[in-house]
Amino acid sequence: MQTPDEERELAEVIDRLTKRFPTASTAEVEGAVNVEYLALQGNPVRDFVPVLVEKQAKKRLKHSHSPSEE
Template sequence: MEQKKATEQHAVAEVVDRLAEKYPGVDRDEIARIVADEYAGLEGKPVRDFVPVLVEKSAKKRVKQAAKA
């Protein structure tokens, strides 16, 4: 179980990297906060296989809005 959690957290960290590369005008710390917030929103959900994908999708929307601001 702990290995799955570590793999999931690594995948979520990669989300930060991808979004930071795609939206260089948005501060990386802000992107990391957005991703962490989206990740926390999925805490305790029983199906974990798609958590990184769900986090990236919802975080991308928020980062895109931040890039426009």
């Protein structure tokens, strides 16, 4: 279950990854984030879930899109 903080942090992850991968659609970025979030759903320690989700979603998106220079 997402906490309000997790929900806000995941929205920020989606925003950052959408900017980093401009050739990826928002739906693709959201999909990558959701896949990685669901993979960690049963994890009892929630503090680092958004960070871990962002790292894994970034790897997933790199396979099909080039990141922009920042």
